[in-house]
Amino acid sequence: MVKLLEEVVNLDSGSYDKEGVDRVGERFERFFTEHGIPVVRRPRETFGDAFLATIAGSGGGNRPIVLMGHRDTVFPKGEAGRRPFSVKGNRAYGPGVADMKAGLVMNAFVAAAFHKHGGAPAPLTVLITSDEEIGSPACRPIIEETARGARCVFNAEPGRPTGNVVTGRKGGVFMECTVTGKASHSGGNFQAGISAINEVAHKIVKLKDVTDLERGTTLNVGLVSGGQSVNTVAPWAKIGIDLRYVEPPHRAEAMAKIEAIVAEATVEGTSAVLEIKGEFLPLVQDEASKEILGLYQEAMSSLGHKVEGEFSGGCADSGFTSAVGCPTVCSTGPVGGLAHSPDEYLELDSILPRAKGVAMAIAALR
Secondary structure, rough: OOOHHHHHHHOOOOOOOHHHHHHHHHHHHHHHOOOOEEEEEOOOOOOEEEEEEEEEOOOOOOOOEEEEEEEEEEEOOOHHHHHHOOOEOEEOOOOHHHHHHHHHHHHHHHHHHHHHHHHOOOOEEEEEEEOOOOOOOOOOOHHEEEEEEEOOEEEEOOOOOOOOOEEEOOOEEEEEEEEEEOOEOOOOOOOHOOOOHHHHHHHHHHHHHHHHHHHOOOEEEEEEEOOOOOOOOOOEEEEEEEEOOOOHHHHHHHHHHHHHHHHOOOOOOEEEEEEEEEEEEEEOOOOOHHHHHHHHHHHHHHHHOOOOEEEOOOOHHHHHHOOOOOOEEEEEEEEEEOOOOOOOOHHHHHHHHHHHHHHHHHOOOO
16 A cells, blocks of 8 residues: 555646646556456546546445545645655655545555455445546536435545544635736826726735634635736736635625625726636535444444544535535545645554545445
8 A cells, every 4th residue: 555655646746737647547547457446537628537446336235335535736746756755654755645645545445455355335436536626627527426326425535633534624715806907107107007906905905804703704815916017007916815614605695795895996997807716615514424424433443543523624525525415424534634735744554444444334334
């Protein structure tokens, strides 16, 4: 397992690097083929392709159990060469080692074990997607299609540093607001200009009031750009907006406030447009998901590991599976932390127990 993990961590697979993301997918495709497991590749035009491997069940169930995960990372091309897979003590390091290439390795080995020894009460589908870190624009339809017909989903995002899994996540909307003004010479013809940057500044100040910490709604303007030159009144400006919310109705309320701020011009003569660039739905735990969690907790307890459910402000593809009504447990992957940073780590001694826990929970499903 560690050897395969090293191979895939040492392949760059930033979300926008289709070639690199597909190389990682092809490595897992080869793993399944070598184990005699049928695998289907679903081509995507812009982002990486999706891969689905299927294992027949030996029980009477006909709705598949889904083991899901993404192989893209947030890191730029060349990162794997700058800091390749390494091990220090019980921890492994490298880009995407926990988020979430270790989860993919775990899912692949769980599937191979059921394929070799039987015991799955229903068919298993291993879904490996390519663009989760940017909101799954290409793979969301495949995720939803797969989940609609499934018995349940185990999403192998990294286990929390506590060893817990995630039973609730915020929804997220990633947006871009572009403001148009009018260029003019800032010294010789200042008054003829209309500053898009000044308008963006007003909007940023107003947008901070969308945050409601008591509700768990947050708005972050994480990117700002604009202008033509230092001696030109700015003809354009752009901001990147990240909205997070807990309950689905909170999204509509927050979006109404954002759209009103975008539409209202403080600097006369400017105009603005808002574009949604990506979106995650919240993961909401229902009674069926609680039952799946219970089976997983019993399995982990028998292995000597107490596991609870946690809420996370981070988004994941598990929100899409939950939203179509499929019972979902998230963060069943090996335990890790500090994702999206150079210090991201994986607890190596968690790989086998987490794999056993998922396998035992699957075997207990009826």
